[in-house]
Amino acid sequence: MEGFSALQLVNKVVMIAVAIAPAFSSAFLPSITRLFAQGDKSSVSTQINKVILALMMMVFPALVGMYVLADPLYSTFYSRSLSKC
Numbered sequence: 001m002e003g004f005s006a007l008q009l010v011n012k013v014v015m016i017a018v019a020i021a022p023a024f025s026s027a028f029l030p031s032i033t034r035l036f037a038q039g040d041k042s043s044v045s046t047q048i049n050k051v052i053l054a055l056m057m058m059v060f061p062a063l064v065g066m067y068v069l070a071d072p073l074y075s076t077f078y079s080r081s082l083s084k085c
Helices: 006-018 020-037 041-068 070-078
Strands: none
Touching (some): 006 020, 006 041, 020 041, 041 070
């Protein structure tokens, strides 16, 4: 695997956690849109802040866990160890 670094390979695993954000955010989009259409801008702001906080509480620990467990996770998903790169 010439030209690949371990960091590039781990990036593929970390993208799994990053993919959670758009899916989670799109689940809240209808309620935020409804509040905005009603003209309740303070509730829109509150709802957006709750979504961001919830995402941070889910994604950051997942990213740290995946960083710590990168080699076992990568071996599980791609049948190859990072230590052999």
